[in-house]
Amino acid sequence: MVTVYSKRYLDEYDIIDKSYHYPKNPNAKLERDTLARQLRKEGWTVKTKKMSFQDLGFGDSYTLFAERKKPSPQPDFVKAVQSHRNGISGNHFYSVFFDHIMDGKTHELIAVVIPGQGNCFIVSKNDPEICWRGDHFEKELKEAVAQWVSKKFNVPLEKSRKELE
Numbered sequence: 001m002v003t004v005y006s007k008r009y010l011d012e013y014d015i016i017d018k019s020y021h022y023p024k025n026p027n028a029k030l031e032r033d034t035l036a037r038q039l040r041k042e043g044w045t046v047k048t049k050k051m052s053f054q055d056l057g058f059g060d061s062y063t064l065f066a067e068r069k070k071p072s073p074q075p076d077f078v079k080a081v082q083s084h085r086n087g088i089s090g091n092h093f094y095s096v097f098f099d100h101i102m103d104g105k106t107h108e109l110i111a112v113v114i115p116g117q118g119n120c121f122i123v124s125k126n127d128p129e130i131c132w133r134g135d136h137f138e139k140e141l142k143e144a145v146a147q148w149v150s151k152k153f154n155v156p157l158e159k160s161r162k163e164l165e
Contacts (some may be wrong), residue, residue: 016044016066022059032062043103044068069103070136078141081148094145097125100132107132111141115164 003017016039020028029050036046044066051061079097086093096111108125109132120134120141142164149160 012070013067014070016064018064020062020064022062024059028060028062032064036064036066039066042068078144081145083149094148096141096144098141098144100137111137113138113141113145113164117165 005015018032018035020032022028025031032048036048039046045068046064046066048065049063051063053059053061077099079099081097082095084093084095085091092115094113096113098109098111100107100109109122110125111134112121113119118135118138120138122132122134122137124130124132143161146157146160146164149155149163150157153160
């Protein structure tokens, strides 16, 4: 079965749509239920169904549909920015402490921003097991770093932006 989603829906939500078939997969129900539990712990909304095709000579089909609203693509409040190097002449990077509000809850996050495209990594300050997609925040965090560099080192904002590209 093919499900079609609108572009607007896919822009707002991450989705998982899976089917498990018994007897082709003897652990179909167990695998579906295990994934459903894991996704619920991570904040996904999960719906499961069982469809039976016994009269047609087929087995059972266990389906899972999960959705989660994507985080807003910007930090809500940048608390601090600091520059670092790995050793005396190592690679340059920045750490950014910021808050992000999602589903009415404030998350304290830490980002590591490295110059170059796709080099933004985010973890939760309070729960290191939870990580966030850096690409959702990269543009705004690099802008915050550029403004910090511009003020701290008295360089033009455009120059500090260019160095982060």
